[in-house]
Amino acid sequence: MSDIERKEELPFECEWEIGVHPAGHSDDWEHYHPLAKSQKKAEEKAKREARDDMMSNPVVYMATGPYKPADPIRVGREVIEEVFGDD
Numbered sequence: 001m002s003d004i005e006r007k008e009e010l011p012f013e014c015e016w017e018i019g020v021h022p023a024g025h026s027d028d029w030e031h032y033h034p035l036a037k038s039q040k041k042a043e044e045k046a047k048r049e050a051r052d053d054m055m056s057n058p059v060v061y062m063a064t065g066p067y068k069p070a071d072p073i074r075v076g077r078e079v080i081e082e083v084f085g086d087d
C-alpha cells in the first residue's frame with residue numbers, strides 16, 4: 001500500500017485499488033484497478049467499470065494507492081522518482 005497521501009492530481013496515471021459494492025449490498029463487492037491521476041478519477045473509473053459489469057448503483061467502500069506504474073519508460077523515470085522516491 002502506498003504511503004503517499006495526495007489530494008491533488010499526479011503528473012501521470014498510476015494504478016489504484018478501488019473496492020465497490022452495490023448500494024445496500026455490502027457483502028457483494030468487487031475490486032477494480034483503474035489507472036488515474038487522482039483518487040477521485042480512479043473511483044469514477046471503478047464505478048463506471050462496475051456499471052459495465054452490470055452492478056447497479058455502485059458505491060466505493062475502499063481506495064488504496066497510488067501505486068508506482070509498472071511501465072516507467074512510458075512515464076519517465078525522473079517523474080516517477082519525484083513522486084515515489086528512489087527505490
